[in-house]
Amino acid sequence: MMGIDPPFWYDGLPRLTGSLVHLREVVSADAPLLFELLSDPAVTEHISPPPPSVEKFAGFIRWAHQQRSEGRSVTYGIVPRGLETAVGILQLRALDPTWIAAEWGFAVGAAFWGTGLFAEAARLTATFAFEQMHVDRIEARAAVTNGRGNGALHKMGAAAESCLARSLRRPDGGYEDQLLWSLRAEDWRCRDDPFARGRFDAAAAKRAIRERIQAVQNELARDSATTPADDASFYPFLLTVQPKS
Ligand SMILES: CC(C)(COP(=O)(O)OP(=O)(O)OC[C@H]1O[C@@H](n2cnc3c(N)ncnc32)[C@H](O)[C@@H]1OP(=O)(O)O)[C@@H](O)C(=O)NCCC(=O)NCCS
Numbered sequence: 001m002m003g004i005d006p007p008f009w010y011d012g013l014p015r016l017t018g019s020l021v022h023l024r025e026v027v028s029a030d031a032p033l034l035f036e037l038l039s040d041p042a043v044t045e046h047i048s049p050p051p052p053s054v055e056k057f058a059g060f061i062r063w064a065h066q067q068r069s070e071g072r073s074v075t076y077g078i079v080p081r082g083l084e085t086a087v088g089i090l091q092l093r094a095l096d097p098t099w100i101a102a103e104w105g106f107a108v109g110a111a112f113w114g115t116g117l118f119a120e121a122a123r124l125t126a127t128f129a130f131e132q133m134h135v136d137r138i139e140a141r142a143a144v145t146n147g148r149g150n151g152a153l154h155k156m157g158a159a160a161e162s163c164l165a166r167s168l169r170r171p172d173g174g175y176e177d178q179l180l181w182s183l184r185a186e187d188w189r190c191r192d193d194p195f196a197r198g199r200f201d202a203a204a205a206k207r208a209i210r211e212r213i214q215a216v217q218n219e220l221a222r223d224s225a226t227t228p229a230d231d232a233s234f235y236p237f238l239l240t241v242q243p244k245s
Helices: 028-038 054-069 117-131 147-155 185-189 202-223
Strands: 021-025 073-080 088-094 101-108 137-143 159-169 175-184
Touching: 021 054, 021 117, 028 054, 028 088, 028 202, 054 073, 073 117, 073 202, 088 117, 101 117, 117 137, 117 147, 117 185, 137 147, 137 159, 147 159, 147 175, 175 185
Parallel strands: 101 137
Antiparallel strands: 021 073, 073 088, 088 101, 137 175, 159 175
16 A cells, blocks of 8 residues: 655754754754753743753653654754754644644753844744645744743744633642744745844844853863763653653
């Protein structure tokens, strides 16, 4: 019997290149720096708790590869030009088996906030999702108190569609409301691109990112981070239910 071939990206994600960053699938060598940057309380304030050790981060990366090979979700590492390791992640997960609708999750090391790095990474992944994965609608949920998360989605041209009352469980047992944002392929094609309008200063962004890379490299040299083994146990993270520790 003839079957339908799975999409090309089941075998591996294509590299996406911008002027400030390149995106490639997360790799185990990213685990030490991602653990360091994404364990920062400023980053974790509005997202599910990250893997609690470098080894568990490596388990997350193994899980991400398995998810991609099964067509369930994809996880890009955000690598600033001038660095080899990821300083943030962007994840897309299918909301239905055909990938007509997908959910977006993202987190970036606080040193790189406000540099334009995330905006470019988001633009590259949205273009990939709409044009190559044939996603029609990308959704994102952000806690109403998450100013930067909501600000970044608004800036991207996403529309706030509704408020999901008490939809986020906080580690302290309380609940928070979340905004449901959507970005549709059709709107994306007609969007007002801040890069094209010249509001965005690419030279200033590159300077800021260079300074932050230097700071991160100094930290890495101090910690002499090593790449964890490739056999860490699977550890789901970001757009998923957390495993019990
Ligand atoms: C979400 C995240 C990836 C965005 O990256 P970033 O570099 O901070 O995003 P940007 O600076 O490009 O955009 C944020 C926008 O929100 C604006 N903003 C900041 N605080 C705000 C607030 N309280 N209210 C409204 N807007 C706010 C910023 O001014 C900026 O807009 P501008 O560039 O027009 O000034 C990053 O902040 C992050 O990793 N946060 C922690 C994890 C997280 O919350 N993930 C999202 C879960 S939905």
